[in-house]
Amino acid sequence: MNRSVVLSETGNLSVRHQWGKFFQGLFLFSTVIGLIVLGILIVTVVDKTFTLVAVTNKVDPATLADRPLEELSEEELRQILRENLRPARLRTIERDQAPLDEMNQADLTALVTTEIVKPTTRASYPLFQSLTRRAEIEAEIRSEYPDAQIYFKAWLTWDFLQRSMSTKPDLAGVRQAVKGSLWIIFITILVAFPIGVGAAIYLEEYADHRSRINRILQTNIENLAGVPSIIYGILGLAVFVRTLALITSGAVFGVDAGSGRTILSGGLTMALLVLPILIISSQEALRAVPRSLREASYAMGATRWQTIWHHVLPYALPGILTGTILTVSRALGETAPLILVGASSLINKDPQSVFSFFTTLPFQIYNWTVRPQPEFRNIAAAAILVLLAVLLSLNATAIVLRNRLSKRI
Amino acid sequence: MEVSLRHLKRPEESALDVSRRLQKRPRWGEGFIQAFLFFCGAVSILTTIGIVYELGKEALLFFQMPGVTLLEFFTKTEWQPTVGRFGVLPLVSATLVTTVIAMMVAVPFGLGAAIYLSEYASEKARKVLKPALEVLAGIPTVVYGYFALTTVTPFLRIFFGDAINIYNMLSAGLTMGIMIIPLVASVSEDALHSVPNALREGAYAMGATRLETSLQVVVPAALSGIIAGFILGFSRAIGETMIVAIAAGAGPNFTFNPLKAAETMTGYIARISGGDVAYDTPDYNSIFAIGLLLFGISLVLNIISRRISARLREVYE
Numbered sequence: 001m002n003r004s005v006v007l008s009e010t011g012n013l014s015v016r017h018q019w020g021k022f023f024q025g026l027f028l029f030s031t032v033i034g035l036i037v038l039g040i041l042i043v044t045v046v047d048k049t050f051t052l053v054a055v056t057n058k059v060d061p062a063t064l065a066d067r068p069l070e071e072l073s074e075e076e077l078r079q080i081l082r083e084n085l086r087p088a089r090l091r092t093i094e095r096d097q098a099p100l101d102e103m104n105q106a107d108l109t110a111l112v113t114t115e116i117v118k119p120t121t122r123a124s125y126p127l128f129q130s131l132t133r134r135a136e137i138e139a140e141i142r143s144e145y146p147d148a149q150i151y152f153k154a155w156l157t158w159d160f161l162q163r164s165m166s167t168k169p170d171l172a173g174v175r176q177a178v179k180g181s182l183w184i185i186f187i188t189i190l191v192a193f194p195i196g197v198g199a200a201i202y203l204e205e206y207a208d209h210r211s212r213i214n215r216i217l218q219t220n221i222e223n224l225a226g227v228p229s230i231i232y233g234i235l236g237l238a239v240f241v242r243t244l245a246l247i248t249s250g251a252v253f254g255v256d257a258g259s260g261r262t263i264l265s266g267g268l269t270m271a272l273l274v275l276p277i278l279i280i281s282s283q284e285a286l287r288a289v290p291r292s293l294r295e296a297s298y299a300m301g302a303t304r305w306q307t308i309w310h311h312v313l314p315y316a317l318p319g320i321l322t323g324t325i326l327t328v329s330r331a332l333g334e335t336a337p338l339i340l341v342g343a344s345s346l347i348n349k350d351p352q353s354v355f356s357f358f359t360t361l362p363f364q365i366y367n368w369t370v371r372p373q374p375e376f377r378n379i380a381a382a383a384i385l386v387l388l389a390v391l392l393s394l395n396a397t398a399i400v401l402r403n404r405l406s407k408r409i
Numbered sequence: 410m411e412v413s414l415r416h417l418k419r420p421e422e423s424a425l426d427v428s429r430r431l432q433k434r435p436r437w438g439e440g441f442i443q444a445f446l447f448f449c450g451a452v453s454i455l456t457t458i459g460i461v462y463e464l465g466k467e468a469l470l471f472f473q474m475p476g477v478t479l480l481e482f483f484t485k486t487e488w489q490p491t492v493g494r495f496g497v498l499p500l501v502s503a504t505l506v507t508t509v510i511a512m513m514v515a516v517p518f519g520l521g522a523a524i525y526l527s528e529y530a531s532e533k534a535r536k537v538l539k540p541a542l543e544v545l546a547g548i549p550t551v552v553y554g555y556f557a558l559t560t561v562t563p564f565l566r567i568f569f570g571d572a573i574n575i576y577n578m579l580s581a582g583l584t585m586g587i588m589i590i591p592l593v594a595s596v597s598e599d600a601l602h603s604v605p606n607a608l609r610e611g612a613y614a615m616g617a618t619r620l621e622t623s624l625q626v627v628v629p630a631a632l633s634g635i636i637a638g639f640i641l642g643f644s645r646a647i648g649e650t651m652i653v654a655i656a657a658g659a660g661p662n663f664t665f666n667p668l669k670a671a672e673t674m675t676g677y678i679a680r681i682s683g684g685d686v687a688y689d690t691p692d693y694n695s696i697f698a699i700g701l702l703l704f705g706i707s708l709v710l711n712i713i714s715r716r717i718s719a720r721l722r723e724v725y726e
Contacts (some may be wrong), residue, residue, distance in 0.1 A: 020620040021619070024529055029596075030521025031530075031538055034545040037587050041552070044560045097676065198449030206443055207450075213465040221453045226641070226711035228648025230675050231460060233682070234700040242688060271458050279453070305442050333549025336650035336675070340682040340696075362551045362651075369555045369655055377559060384552050395547055399540055 045388075049156050050382035051131035054141040054148040055170075058118035069109050077108035084116045100105070114171060121170050121375050122148055157384035164348050165359070169344075169368075169375035174383050180263065180358035181332060183351050187267020188274060188331050195271075196278030197320060198378070202284040203276040203279070203306055225276035231382045233340030236269030241341055250355030257355045261342025264354040269341050270334065274327045281323025285316040318401055329391045335362040361387050456626065464704060467697030474691060482698070488677075490691040499661035500699065504548050504582035507582040507653055508646040510667060514586025514644050519593025520628075526594070527601035528623045536703035544589035554655030562656065569668060576658030576670040581658040593642040598719070600634020601627055637718040644710035648703060650675040676698050 061069055064080050072080075078100050082090065093111070094100060103111070105342040113119065124146050125137050130152070143150055163173025199221075207214035234325075240248050245260035291314050314322075343363040351358055359367075361383060368380035422430075464494065471477060477495045485496020522542070526535055561580040565573055604627050613624040628635065658670025659680050672680070678699055681692050 013683060016618050016621070019619045023620045023624075024525075027521045027525035027529060030474070030518040030590075031525045031542075033518055034587060034590050035541055036520070038545055038548070040560065041556045043661075045552075048559065071453045083527070159616060192654055195449045197454050198446045199453065202446035202450045207445060217450050217454065218455055221450075222715065223711055224456060224472070226644060226707060227460070228650070228707055229677065230648065230678055230706075231464075231651045231700055231704050234678070234696060235456070235460050237682065238697070239459055248678055254601065261499060279450075303436060303439055305439050329547055333547075333551070335549065336654075336679060339679050342685075362549050365555065366551050366651060366655065369551075369558060377555075378554060384555060387549065388552065391543070391547060395544060 001051050026126055041395055042388075045381045045384050047126040047128055048378050049385055050127045050152065050154050051119045051124040051378055052127075052134070052137060053125075053153040054123045054145050054152065055119045055121050055153075056145055056148045058120070059116050059317065061117050064112070069112055072109075074103075074108055075104050077105070077112055077159050078388055080112055080116065081108070089287070091114070095259065097290035102250065114193075119170060121153075123377055124153070124378055131256070138333050155378045156385050161381055161386070165364075166369070169379050172368075174361060174364060176350060177359050177364040177383070178386070179351055180343075180347070181360040181362075183263045183354070183356075184266045184270055184338070184360055185328060185332060187264065187354060188270040189328060192274050192278055192327075193266060193324060196275050196324075197282050199279045200282035200286055200320075201308060201313075204283050204310065221279050222275045225280060228336075229273055229334055230336040230340065232273040235272065235335030236265060236306025236337060236341045240265035242266050248355075251351070253355070255353065259342075261357060263342070263351055263358045266338050266341045266343065266360075267345070269271075269337050270399065271330050273334065273337055274331050278324060278327045281327065282316075282320045285323060286312065288319060289315045289389055318404065321399045322401045325401070329347060329394040330343065333387065333391060334364055334395070335360075335366050336345045338363050339366070365368065416644060418608070418663075419678055445646035457589060460704065464697050466700040467694050468701045470689070471691070471698040474694065486663040488671040492693045493541050495695075497674075497699065497702065498670060499663035499676050500674045501580060501702075502555065502663055502665060503657065503661070504647055504673040504675070506578045506667055506671070507585060507657055507673055508643060508666055509530035509647075510579060510582025511589055511646040512639070512643060514583055515589040515646075516595045517591045518586075519638070519642065522590065523597035523601055523635070523638075524623050524628070526617065526684040527598050541546075542591040542594060546588075546595075548588075549652040550588065550649060551655070552642075553588050554586050554652045555580075557581055557652055557656035573668040574670045577668050577726055578653075578671055581655075582667065583635030584656065585646050585649055585722045588649070588652065589642045589645055592645055593638045596641055597635045600631035600638065603634070604630045633717045633720055637714040640710050640714040640717070642712070644707045647710075648675060648707050650679050654679040674703050684695035 045353055063082070065072055065076065069077070085093075090100070093115070097103075097111075098107075100108070121129050121139060132135055138150055141150055161174050161178065162175050163171065164175050164179075166172040203214065203218060203221075207217070209215065209218075242258035243264075246252050248265045249257045249259040249260070251262075276312060293311050293315060294307055297311045302310070342357075343359050343362065344357055345359055345367040347357055347359045349356075365380050365383045365387065368376040368383065421646065472482070476493050482497050483497055484498070486498045487494040487496050488499050489524060526538060530538060532680055555616065559578075561584055562573070562577065565580055565583075578603070586716065604708045608630055609622050612626040619624070653673045653676045657673060657676055659676070660670070660672055662669060662671035664671055678696050681696055686693050686696070
């Protein structure tokens, strides 16, 4: 308190107002610094997703045919494949994908590219750098890889979304990762939504807040919301992956996956992780329902559950859904627990059931980011763009829903 | 009594029959639903018991291994469970360094943002800025990790040159700080918002400027809530995994130099469990011992934070 006296005595009014202006600027800066960083982050990711690349081919397409591959007929492409691939390799391809005779022109072109031409990105330069000093970069590439083709490459393409995992960044895609994420989220919602809303209804509508057990319940939920996510991963590893391996591997259902590191374990772990957050946000939605609504219903002779089901829940539903969407977007971006539960980057098959092994989009981003080859950072950036697009649209939905809700009240 | 029953009485009934008929019917469905809802609530208790039991059980196995003692665990500075070095300090020191750096970013900026939103911003500006901060809070941490490694570290290299490692605690800590700003800002803003307007008006009446009112009247009045927010942020930083796993480096390193690479507790857990870790090995058990330590620290911090903010609520309600 003494300081205020000192301040007012030492500074005349205009000086004090100048300090005020200065600090107001600082406070505003603190508020927007996060947004500035967010902007830089997005620019970085875009910068790495669209790059100038130097690509060398193992076999020059010009030696395969006198025209570009895209213009060749299906028969000519089949001919090239049969001439250039060993019979064993051909048999493997036909077994894994489809017989050559049944493939269309696009499939065959893709096959010739991946199996024979084998383009490899030798160097890749971020977008803005390449725009500003393209000539220098081209000279650099020419001296190092004389026969390389130089062009702009978008790492995020429709193909990228559909391709399978690969150890080569040029051929890798996020197909299994996207499907894995969807499966996990599906299990998470299926388990966490009913239990979370149920627990919230119990705490808000039934529980006597003076009773000891209910106070413990409430405190416990708040504590759980603050537990680091990796702890849930440890719990999932110990309980779902190890102790309940017979169930989570599907052994008791006759589809043994071999270990408990399955989508089911991942989804259940995620469900436990989001449960406290879901309960707290649903509680808030229920608390916003006016008392008079319940009293009117009771006055008409409705029982407690009739009141909740027919009056309280419909009124609170938009709020509960908003909370659920935000929770889902949190779960979609979560990585750490799934590392422990056993997400694996070596997944080449689409997940078939809850007993399949899995990888997810954030896990794939992590995996690609920590690899030493710089091209993996490019596909990590492309995967980040996919993830951010999904999350931002989820968040936008939640905000729209919330605005509608606040208008209605 | 007689009067009230007259209307309800059917011809053949006595007063006793009527009162029986009006008695509460047993509703098994209602009871069943309530029991189910209670079970839903109890799942969270089961989760807590599960965490404590599993962490405790495996950590106990860890401490029963030959050569592991509590004293060594908390005092030795080398952590190599596979070759019998069980001093957790290098992991703790790295966690501490990254967390302190994060707080040095999150505390001033988070508080500044809270003051701006609560004391300066117009209603319109708040409506835009608050959701924007929420978006920032919704960015997955793995994306922040990517950002730390590919943008923040190269940026820091401009200033430190080769003195700074590719993987370093400074870049991880700074990025983590940015990540925590929204959390600190939102908790502090709630605290500032709950300060009664009378206090501000009193200060204005005494001739204080808005800045003097904010810093010398409102902030001290909301101090306990603000501190609760800082503690929450601290706890969040300690438990954060992906940013440090990507950007702070792999391999325990007992150092307080933020320019060096060092592995945090969470980073260690993520790295060890990343492969197919075999059950009942020193590595596997050590995950649980460190998990228990992490769980204990964040639990204590959360409880302190909630105590403080509960006290604040009492003062102004």
